[in-house]
Amino acid sequence: MSDEPAPASRRGLTVLPAGPDALLLEVSGAAESGIAEVLALHERVRAAVDRGEGPWPGVSDVVPAARTVLLHTRPGADLPALGAAARALAASPPPPSSPPAQGEVEIVVRYDGADLAEVAAMTGLDPAEVVRAHTSTLWRVAFGGFVPGFGYLVGGDPRLQVPRRESPRTRVPAGSVALAGEFTGVYPRASPGGWQLIGTTDAVLWDPDRSPPAVLTPGTRVRFVDIEASR
């Protein structure tokens, strides 16, 4: 049938239909570069929505993920115009010097996680080296979505890539700092979870009465600090 909105690909962006009030933008390219492309696209989409020109005021929410950015729209938004604007945005050269839209936060961690020894064994590092690796790079929030305030952080030392636990825990305590795949994350509240726990933080990452309620918004840069070293 011909009435399917044709997925149009240009400069690595595919615009996919997502019902009456949304468009899904998918970046192409190698899997490992997808997140960097998504972060760049997300930043430019946010800026376009903030400027509020053309079809962008029709966007009510923007949701980055591993390879996609979802645009939720208000009823009656012009989806074809928005798709075209998104393609133009992706194809245009990046702004000359975009200052980081989000700030940098420090999260102080007690590296006492239940899986620290196991992570050390899996990575071939000793626990102190795991801590040094975790604290030595500037991480960046790629996307959220698991529970309010949880962020998937990328940009870590590649030696820290470990699989999820074979059987997830039914309860991971709030403040647990954990690893899985290329990601690190902090559980904002107690919840089930399958990530490898390496430490704990007292930082409150989610508070609906605070503005903004989440510390780890997409794009935010994060440095983990060892509480022992910070004393």
Added chain:
Amino acid sequence: MIPALEVLETGPLVLIEDEGRPGHASVGVGHSGAADRSAHRLGARLVGNDEHLASLEVLLGGLRVRARGRLTVALTGAPAPARVDDRPIGHASLVDLAHGSVLTLGMPAAGLRTYLTVRGGIDVAPVLGSRSADTLSGVGPPPVRAGDVLPVGPAGATFPHVDQAAHPSHAVPWGSGDTGVAELEVLPGPRSAWVGGWGSSLGGLLGTTWHVHGDSDRIGLRLSGFRVERAAPYRDVELPSEGLVRGAVQIPAGGAPVLFLADHPATGGYPVIAVLTASAIDRAAQLRPGDLVRLRPSP
């Protein structure tokens, strides 16, 4: 005295809901809001409320409330027998509640969710700009319980101008041409290609008569009775998580579709092969476990 509804009794679940909470999905807070948006909006129009004011979403009746002060209310959504003190009242009608009078809402004969809208709206404290209870993230007001006193906000400048609305066709989910099977219209989803592409049967999604599974709630409606088959190139492909919309028809690993409703997660890791139209979402929100449903492409 602040006008209020004093809750004397609740049925299985009574939630405060409005038009939802967009803007926070990137930090894991979904949009939530009334499951049957058109029923919520009809209630707002009847009593002269702005649609952003909150109403009560009553699952399967069982609600008894006493008016504090003189209130104007309307019942919309799933039609259920109702009375004020001993006097029966109509569905989708303006009803005046004298101070101290008690409104009793019975069990709907069909459908799931009846909306009680009060002129002025349920005026609990908003969280992140909305009074909606999100059953997935836990954001928003807790479920309504017996003993709660729900403040009613000041009436707006708009006055009610009709006393009664025609029953919308989705008041019973399968509409007026009652075949016993609800027909829900879908639009293309981002991953329609994973099940053969738009124009195909979408791996059997279209043309199958599905049962609504008992494990259904405001997060999503689970369908059973068949398995949607992926097209050959996608059989063993994993989909990285991506943003989800209300109305998304997602096919998890087992092949049994999930129709996501108001409290859907912000992201999901299984392909969304179609998306319900806005009115189909509202009808889906009124389907009960055991109901029969068919999906067809929106013309």
